[in-house]
Amino acid sequence: GAVVSQHPSRVICKSGTSVKIECRSLDFQATTMFWYRQFPKQSLMLMATSNEGSKATYEQGVEKDKFLINHASLTLSTLTVTSAHPEDSSFYICSARIAGTRNYEQYFGPGTRLTVT
Amino acid sequence: GENVGLHLPTLSVQEGDNSIINCAYSNSASDYFIWYKQESGKGPQFIIDIRSNMDKRQGQRVTVLLNKTVKHLSLQIAATQPGDSAVYFCAERRTGANSKLTFGKGITLSVRP
Numbered sequence: 001g002a003v004v005s006q007h008p009s010r011v012i013c014k015s016g017t018s019v020k021i022e023c024r025s026l027d028f029q030a031t032t033m034f035w036y037r038q039f040p041k042q043s044l045m046l047m048a049t050s051n052e053g054s055k056a057t058y059e060q061g062v063e064k065d066k067f068l069i070n071h072a073s074l075t076l077s078t079l080t081v082t083s084a085h086p087e088d089s090s091f092y093i094c095s096a097r098i099a100g101t102r103n104y105e106q107y108f109g110p111g112t113r114l115t116v117t
Numbered sequence: 118g119e120n121v122g123l124h125l126p127t128l129s130v131q132e133g134d135n136s137i138i139n140c141a142y143s144n145s146a147s148d149y150f151i152w153y154k155q156e157s158g159k160g161p162q163f164i165i166d167i168r169s170n171m172d173k174r175q176g177q178r179v180t181v182l183l184n185k186t187v188k189h190l191s192l193q194i195a196a197t198q199p200g201d202s203a204v205y206f207c208a209e210r211r212t213g214a215n216s217k218l219t220f221g222k223g224i225t226l227s228v229r230p
Binding site: 107111 | 125149151158159160162163166206215216217218219220221222
């Protein structure tokens with residue numbers, strides 16, 4: 001149980017284009033999802049907290065107009081990297097909490113490798 | 118960010134030995150801790166968690182110890198196997214931070230056959 005999927009797993013795009021990454025909770029509902037960014041051999045850096053039906057909460061230093069987050073349903077959150085640049089190349093990982101519990105455990109997706117050329 | 122330019126420390130253990138992975142956390146008000154395992158190119162995978170009202174919790178082949186006095190968390194893996202090779206992260210939930218987790222820098226566990 002508690003499976004989270006991400007799509008696509010890998011994407012290569014040209015500089016200036018936008019890329020959308022989907023995060024789905026497959027067997028549970030998630031009122032809260034999280035988006036992380038991870039550079040090679042480094043830890044996870046939280047970008048934003050996505051709440052179903054409301055605006056995402058961005059961490060300090062994360063541009064909300066560049067990283068658009070939409071959490072339209074209890075099983076889907078999307079991250080759109082707008083006007084991508086090579087420095088946006090990274091491993092993007094989402095996670096989700098099970099709705100209606102007091103458990104803080106986050107279930108992670110498999111990640112999306114973004115390469116901007 | 119604080120992790121820029123840093124490489125993850127590595128712990129090398131012999132297959133069959135016990136592994137101890139340590140983590141220091143900074144916030145004395147943190148009330149929930151969790152260990153994740155991340156294999157190369159994959160998302161983190163839950164190992165075990167512990168609340169601040171406990172000092173020890175055991176799972177299958179794993180034990181988490183929490184020392185709130187010195188703000189130290191450890192993960193013990195019994196009879197380490199090659200499949201345990203991965204990067205391990207500790208994470209804490211800071212009181213007042215809603216459901217956000219703050220991740221530590223991570224440690225690479227390398228198991229020698």
